[in-house]
Amino acid sequence: MQETFLKYLRFEKRCSDHTLKSYDNDLTQFSAFLKSQFEVLTPESASHAMVRSWMVSLMDQGLDARSVNRKVACLRTFYKFLLKRDIIDQDPMQKVRALKTSKKLPQFLNEKDINRLLDNAVFEDTFIGWRDKLILELLYGTGTRLSEIIHLKDKDVDRLNHTIKVLGKRNKERVIPFSKSMSQVIEQYQKKKEKEIEKSNDFLIITENGSQCYPMLIYRTVKKYLNQFTTIEKRSPHVLRHTFATHLLNKGAELNAVKDLLGHTSLAATQVYTHNSMDKLKAVFDQAHPKA
Secondary structure (H helix, E strand, O other): OHHHHHHHHHHOOOOOHHHHHHHHHHHHHHHHHHHHHHOOOOHHHOOHHHHHHHHHHHHHOOOOHHHHHHHHHHHHHHHHHHHHOOOOOOOHHHHOOOOOOOOOOOOOOOHHHHHHHHHHOOOOOOHHHHHHHHHHHHHHHHOOOHHHHHOOEHHHEEOOOOEEEEEOHHHOEEEEEOOHHHHHHHHHHHHHHHHHOOOOOOEOOEOOOOOEOOHHHHHHHHHHHHHHHOOOOOOOHHHHHHHHHHHHHHOOOOHHHHHHHHOOOOHHHHHHHHHOOHHHHHHHHHHHOOOO
């Protein structure tokens, strides 16, 4: 049933490749655990006690509560799928509770550091140099996810109107504006791409061989430059997305507008950034409180 479940996620729920890979790995790990510990051949025969035993095993291996809960969420979706198709008559996840986790606020760069990064970082006047700059500009300038940047195509960029069309989670499209300065970066990058890359394709960000970009290339690029201009602990592409959202809220952007720009389905996912927007909160306090 695992293969059928994954097809359901791909074609009906329209989950991303990243989600599909994670769910596939989680179910494979759970199946292996059932066979080795309980001699149960398929997850369809598992009980809630077996699921709890797996959770304990994962904790013993050093996984944090957040990672365990993500795997549990996979099982919840899987057993709901089986229940709807009458493959099982009782959901073993009903008695399983998620582990308590500490809420971590997203890390972000302050405005001084991000300005130093984009204004003072040295980028070579080559295809790779302009590609590196464009990756950073896209992540901070539009708040796009890593997976969204990888799948961006040349036709998705409208330099005349300064917008990009992004295909987000579950194939939901959204249009994001970008600055005039980024338009110039895109122009220079495309010129270098046409001049230096013999074989290319329709994707905006490509490798030196002309093939589609891959996640580790983005990670390495971001970490390389963040190492030079910030001391924050986490230095990933998602940090620049967090920075994009936090700076917008600090400058007075409405929460609903930031939600639409980020491609969130609900305000709950966006509200976490309000905790980071201390500059805005302090300004409101100083302006409004009698004793400020």
